Amino acid sequence: MKIAFTTKGTEWDSMMDPRFGRTEFFLIYDEEHDELKPHDNRSSSNDAHGAGPKTAQVLFGLDSKVLITGNGPGGNAASVLKKARIDIYVGAGDMTVRQAWEAYKEGKLKKF
Amino acid sequence: MKEIVIISGKGGTGKTSLTASFAYLGGSDIVVADCDVDAADMHLLLQPDFARAEDFYSGELAKIHTDNCTQCGKCAEICRFDAISVIDGMHIVDSLSCEGCGYCARICPTDTIENVSMNVGKWYLSSIKTGSVMVHAKLGIGADNSGKLVAKVKNEAKRLAEETNKEYIIVDGSPGIGCPVVSSLSGASFVVLVTEPSVSGLHDLKRVYELVKKFNLKAGCIINKSDINEKVTQEIETFLREKNILHIVNLPYDEQFTKAMTNGQTIIEYDKNGLKQMIVDSWNKIKQTIN
Amino acid sequence: MKIAIASGKGGTGKTTLSVNLSAYLAEKEEVVLSDLDVEEPNSGLFINAMAVHEEEKYKMVPVWKEDQCTLCGICQEVCNFHAVIQLGEMIMVFPELCHGCYACSELCPTDALPMVPKKMGMLKHLRNDKLSFIESRLDIGEEQAVPLIKQSHEYVDEHFPDDIIRIYDSPPGTSCPVIEVTKDVDFVILVTEPTPFGLHDLKLAVETMKELKKPFGVVVNRHGIGNDEVLHYCEDEDIPVLAKIPNDRKIAVLYSEGKLIYNEVPEVKQELDKIIAYLRKLKQGGVQ
Known part of the structure; x- marks a missing residue:
C-alpha cells in the first residue's frame, strides 16, 4: 500500500506540512518496496483559487490509499478524497515524517 | 515552535x-x-522598517493586444462579467470587472488575448x-x-x-x-x-x-x-x-x-x-x- | 438618490450610521436601506420591521451529465478556478468555487455540463412604515459575494422608484464587493475613527473612491477620542466632513444592545441632521 504525507521537505526527517491544499510536497511511501518518493506540489499550492480540490486530484493520480496530514483538508478537497476512497489521518502537523509514520502505525492519529 | x-x-x-x-x-x-x-x-x-519589499502576484487578468485584434467582438459576447467594452471602436478589458476566468483568451480567433498574472500587492520583511x-x-x-x-x-x-x-x-x-x-x-x-x-x-x-x-x-x-x-x-x-x-x-x-x-x-x-x-x-x- | 456607506x-x-440615518430619514419620507455586507449582514439586528417578502438567490453553475460525457477533459482544462475536476471516470463540480464564466459549459463538445441555478443566499424584504429594509445573506461556504450584491441591486431597482432615497450598507475594505456596491451610487459616505488605524484605512478607502471617480465625504465616528489627524487630512485633501458623531460610552452600550441611538443621544440627531442637509444640497446640485 502507498501512504501519502503532506510535507515541507523530501526526507524522513523533513517536517510535516500541516496544510493540505497548499502543502509544498507530498512524500509517498510505498510499504511493499520500502521506497519513499517525493512529489513537488508547489505549482498547485501557488494557485489563487481551488488549491484544495486541485491538490486532491494530484493525490488521486499518485495512487495512495492513505493520507497523513495536519489540519485535514477543507470541504471541497475532502469530497474529492472521499470519492477517491483515500483515508485521511490528521493531527501530525507538528511532527517529522518519521514521527508521523510511527504515530500512524501505533494508531495514535485521528481519522478525519 | x-x-x-x-x-x-x-x-x-x-x-x-x-x-x-x-x-x-x-x-x-x-x-x-x-x-x-x-x-x-x-x-x-x-x-517596522520595511527593509525588504516584494511584489505579489495572484490570479490572472485578460489583456487584449490591440495590434492583432480584428474587433470581432466574440470576447465581449461570451464575457459574463461585462468586463469587455468597446471604446472608440476598440475592445478594452476593464480590469476591475475581469474575473480572470480566461474564457475570452481561449475563444479569441486571432489569439490576441493573453492572460497576465495580476499584481495584487506587496509583501514586506521588516525589523x-x-x-x-x-x-x-x-x-x-x-x-x-x-x-x-x-x-x-x-x-x-x-x-x-x-x-x-x-x-x-x-x-x-x-x-x-x-x-x-x-x-x-x-x-x-x-x-x-x-x-x-x-x-x-x-x-x-x-x-x-x-x-x-x-x-x-x-x-x-x-x-x-x-x-x-x-x-x-x-x-x-x-x-x-x-x-x-x-x-x-x-x-x-x-x-x-x-x-x-x-x-x-x-x-x-x-x-x-x-x-x-x-x-x-x-x-x-x-x-x-x-x- | 443612491448613497453607499463604506x-x-x-x-x-x-x-450604526446606516441604520440610524435610515430610520431617522424614514420618520419623514420613504427610505430603502439595503444591507450589502452579505458575508456578515448585521443591520437587521437593529431594525424592527415586518417581513414582506423572502426569496432564495441563485447563481448559475454547471452540472455534470454523465451519459453525455466523453471524458475528454476540456472542462477541467478551461476552468481557471479548479471548480471542475476530472477524477478517473468522473467529473466533479465545486459550486462554491465556480465564478459562473460558462467556459466549461459552452466549450464542452457534447453539452455534458449544462448550467443550472444553485442557491447562494437569501434576500429578505422587510418594512416598517416608511422604511423598507432589504437584507441579503450569503450562505456559509460561498466565496463569491459579488453576484449576490448584483442581484440585490436588481431587486431594489425593480421594486422601488428612482426618486426615493436608497442607502447601501457596504462591506468593509477596498476589494471587489465594495466596488460592486459603490460603482453605481451617487455619493459615498466613508465612516472613520479619528485614530491612526482609522486614518490609515480611510486613506485606502479614499484612494479607492478616487479610482472609481466617485464623489464622497467623511463622517468621523467617536469624535473626541484619538487626535485631529483625520480632520487635518480631510482639510488638506479637500474632502468634506459631513458630521462628527461624538465618542460616548452610552452609544457603545446602546449599540451592544442592538438599539438605535439617535433618539437617546441628542448630539447624534444633530449630526444626522447635518448629513441630511448635505445630501439635500447635493440632490439639488448645490454641492460640487
Missing part, C-alpha cells in the same frame, strides 16, 4: 492592539505576521522596534483577497521562525469567515478569539468559532469592553464553557487602547495602570496553555 |  493566531470575526474589537501587545511582550522570542492584509494596521504600533522580525503585506485596490497572500505572509514568518529558532509566531488574523481567515488559521497551535459583548460581537464570534472547530484547533477567548454589556458578557461566558474554550480574560472598556494607538505604542508601553498587567497575565496564560 | 476598516460604525 508554536503558532498563535488572533482572530475576531468582527472589526473594531481590539484584535490588532492586543496582537501588537503580545508581540511586544514576546520580545526576541517571536516572529510576528500581519495577516490582516485588507486593512493591515499593526505596523502603526510596531514600527520592528523590539528587534524582532515582522512579515506583513499590503493588498492593492480592488484586488481579490484569495487567501494566497495571507498564506505567503504566514509561510515566510514560519520559515524565518524555524531558521532562527524562535519559540512563537504571533499572527494577526484576517477578519470575516471566508478564505483569508481559513488561510490564517491553517497550521495554528492555538487560536485567540477577541470579542466584545454586543449583539453583533456574539453573532460573529459564533460564526468564526465554527471554523475553529472545523479545524480541530485549541482556542481561548478575550472579552474586550466586557463592562459595556454585562448580560451579553455572561452569554459569551456561557458559550465559552459549553464549547470548552479557555476564557482568558475580561478586559474593561478602556480608552487607553485608543490613546496608546494614537501615540504609536502598544498598550504595554503606554499604560501605567491595571490594563497592562491584565494583558501581561493573559500572555502568560496563553503561553502556559500551549506549552 | 469604510476602509471594519468596526468603525458603518452599520
Whole structure:
C-alpha cells in the first residue's frame, strides 16, 4: 500500500506540512518496496483559487490509499478524497515524517 | 515552535492592539505576521522598517493586444462579467470587472488575448522596534483577497521562525469567515478569539468559532469592553464553557487602547495602570496553555 | 438618490450610521436601506420591521451529465478556478468555487455540463412604515459575494422608484464587493475613527473612491477620542466632513444592545441632521 504525507521537505526527517491544499510536497511511501518518493506540489499550492480540490486530484493520480496530514483538508478537497476512497489521518502537523509514520502505525492519529 | 493566531470575526474589537501587545511582550522570542492584509494596521504600533519589499502576484487578468485584434467582438459576447467594452471602436478589458476566468483568451480567433498574472500587492520583511522580525503585506485596490497572500505572509514568518529558532509566531488574523481567515488559521497551535459583548460581537464570534472547530484547533477567548454589556458578557461566558474554550480574560472598556494607538505604542508601553498587567497575565496564560 | 456607506476598516460604525440615518430619514419620507455586507449582514439586528417578502438567490453553475460525457477533459482544462475536476471516470463540480464564466459549459463538445441555478443566499424584504429594509445573506461556504450584491441591486431597482432615497450598507475594505456596491451610487459616505488605524484605512478607502471617480465625504465616528489627524487630512485633501458623531460610552452600550441611538443621544440627531442637509444640497446640485 502507498501512504501519502503532506510535507515541507523530501526526507524522513523533513517536517510535516500541516496544510493540505497548499502543502509544498507530498512524500509517498510505498510499504511493499520500502521506497519513499517525493512529489513537488508547489505549482498547485501557488494557485489563487481551488488549491484544495486541485491538490486532491494530484493525490488521486499518485495512487495512495492513505493520507497523513495536519489540519485535514477543507470541504471541497475532502469530497474529492472521499470519492477517491483515500483515508485521511490528521493531527501530525507538528511532527517529522518519521514521527508521523510511527504515530500512524501505533494508531495514535485521528481519522478525519 | 508554536503558532498563535488572533482572530475576531468582527472589526473594531481590539484584535490588532492586543496582537501588537503580545508581540511586544514576546520580545526576541517571536516572529510576528500581519495577516490582516485588507486593512493591515499593526505596523502603526510596531514600527517596522520595511527593509525588504516584494511584489505579489495572484490570479490572472485578460489583456487584449490591440495590434492583432480584428474587433470581432466574440470576447465581449461570451464575457459574463461585462468586463469587455468597446471604446472608440476598440475592445478594452476593464480590469476591475475581469474575473480572470480566461474564457475570452481561449475563444479569441486571432489569439490576441493573453492572460497576465495580476499584481495584487506587496509583501514586506521588516525589523520592528523590539528587534524582532515582522512579515506583513499590503493588498492593492480592488484586488481579490484569495487567501494566497495571507498564506505567503504566514509561510515566510514560519520559515524565518524555524531558521532562527524562535519559540512563537504571533499572527494577526484576517477578519470575516471566508478564505483569508481559513488561510490564517491553517497550521495554528492555538487560536485567540477577541470579542466584545454586543449583539453583533456574539453573532460573529459564533460564526468564526465554527471554523475553529472545523479545524480541530485549541482556542481561548478575550472579552474586550466586557463592562459595556454585562448580560451579553455572561452569554459569551456561557458559550465559552459549553464549547470548552479557555476564557482568558475580561478586559474593561478602556480608552487607553485608543490613546496608546494614537501615540504609536502598544498598550504595554503606554499604560501605567491595571490594563497592562491584565494583558501581561493573559500572555502568560496563553503561553502556559500551549506549552 | 443612491448613497453607499463604506469604510476602509471594519468596526468603525458603518452599520450604526446606516441604520440610524435610515430610520431617522424614514420618520419623514420613504427610505430603502439595503444591507450589502452579505458575508456578515448585521443591520437587521437593529431594525424592527415586518417581513414582506423572502426569496432564495441563485447563481448559475454547471452540472455534470454523465451519459453525455466523453471524458475528454476540456472542462477541467478551461476552468481557471479548479471548480471542475476530472477524477478517473468522473467529473466533479465545486459550486462554491465556480465564478459562473460558462467556459466549461459552452466549450464542452457534447453539452455534458449544462448550467443550472444553485442557491447562494437569501434576500429578505422587510418594512416598517416608511422604511423598507432589504437584507441579503450569503450562505456559509460561498466565496463569491459579488453576484449576490448584483442581484440585490436588481431587486431594489425593480421594486422601488428612482426618486426615493436608497442607502447601501457596504462591506468593509477596498476589494471587489465594495466596488460592486459603490460603482453605481451617487455619493459615498466613508465612516472613520479619528485614530491612526482609522486614518490609515480611510486613506485606502479614499484612494479607492478616487479610482472609481466617485464623489464622497467623511463622517468621523467617536469624535473626541484619538487626535485631529483625520480632520487635518480631510482639510488638506479637500474632502468634506459631513458630521462628527461624538465618542460616548452610552452609544457603545446602546449599540451592544442592538438599539438605535439617535433618539437617546441628542448630539447624534444633530449630526444626522447635518448629513441630511448635505445630501439635500447635493440632490439639488448645490454641492460640487
